Amino acid sequence: xxxxxxxxxxxxxxxxxxxxxxxxxxxxxxxxxxxxxxxxxxxxxxxxxxxxxxxxxxxxxxxx
Numbered sequence: 001x002x003x004x005x006x007x008x009x010x011x012x013x014x015x016x017x018x019x020x021x022x023x024x025x026x027x028x029x030x031x032x033x034x035x036x037x038x039x040x041x042x043x044x045x046x047x048x049x050x051x052x053x054x055x056x057x058x059x060x061x062x063x064x
Contacts, residue, residue: 020058027051 031047 020054024051024054024058027054 027047027050031044031051034044034047
């Protein structure tokens with residue numbers, strides 16, 4: 001994607017971060033539901049692992 005100015009770049013970057021945060025919020029909601037429903041530890045662990053991985057990815061990019 002070609003960016004003609006800094007405002008377009010910032011807008012696109014902010015949209016990317018917003019999408020990444022939405023993924024994290026979805027995982028957090030799923031984790032809360034799974035824990036609240038006393039689902040199997042393996043299922044909860046899988047959601048938690050994915051949440052941790054996405055968090056580490058964002059931290060590594062300086063986007064959290």
